[in-house]
Amino acid sequence: MKFTKMQGIGNDYVYVNCFEETVKDPAAVARYVSDRHFGIGSDGLILIKPSDIADCEMDMYNLDGSQGAMCGNGIRCVAKYVYDYGIVKKENISVSTKSGIKYLDLTVRDGKVALVRVNMGSPVLTASQIPVVSSTEEMINAPLKVNGETYYITAVSMGNPHAIVYMTDVDHLDIGEIGPYFENHMAFPDRVNTEFVEVLDDHTLKMRVWERGSGETLACGTGACAEAVASILNGHVDGEKPVTVKLLGGDLEIFWDRQENLVYMTGPAATVFDGEIDLSFLE
Secondary structure (H helix, E strand, O other), X not given: OEEEEEEEOOEEEEEEEOOOOOOOXXXXXXXXXXXXXXOOOOOEEEEEEOOOOOOEEEEEEEOOXXXXXXXXXXXXXXXXXXXXXXXXXXXXXXXXXXXXXXXXXXXXXXXXXXXXXXXXXXXXXXXXXXXXXXXXXXXXXXXXXXXXXXXXEEEEEOOOEEEEEEOOOOOOOOHHHHHHHHHOOOOOOOOOEEEEEEEEEOOEEEEEEEEOOOEEEOOOHHHHHXXXXXXXXXXXXXXXXXXXEEEOOEEEEEEEEOOOOEEEEEEEOEEEEEEEOXXXXXX
């Protein structure tokens, strides 16, 4: 199987061009290639497929083999791949995902994509649609007991469920200890991605993320979008201008257009290397 390793601010996936390749058991392949000791090493597997309704389709799998609906960093890399490798030769493209069609604007430098702006769609705040179990229609700064301690949660879906928690120091958080308790909490029927957020000023946020099925990652694009929306709703940042979200892998710029009710994410995408791997033993 031919593949390309790519990353968006450290959120790395193995990408397969399914215009040319066939992946028979993507869940098993995802588990194997994601292993950083015995495989290629990644946060998961993304298949780039032909689509009847968009320029291409993104089919993503987490490192535990579970299927994901949407990945903001991943979709920027999909856009870079299809442009740089000549599958789609235009600077405004559409990508079909499990959470709908996303529209992307490419910044091209020296014939290669350097930055991608993604229309991430509208945030979902209705608890039942996220989904999160709640006694109120929306879960904004609501108390939730996790592992015996009460946290105040804002729940947002950007095509996948997110729980945003504010704290004064994310650098010293033992995320490997608390993350799984959030991910598997009974309040989240589909599990949840959890963003632990520190407000730096009225337009800058710092976050660490625990992703369902993957654990802590260097970046999460949908999480950054959900966090920006939550921070505007909670009055932590100025919603009239873009918010800079600082993640372990780098920065993303997020803007929530309240009139259109659309969230836009801008960030880089990079190719690490191309390769080929023998997966015949999985068949």
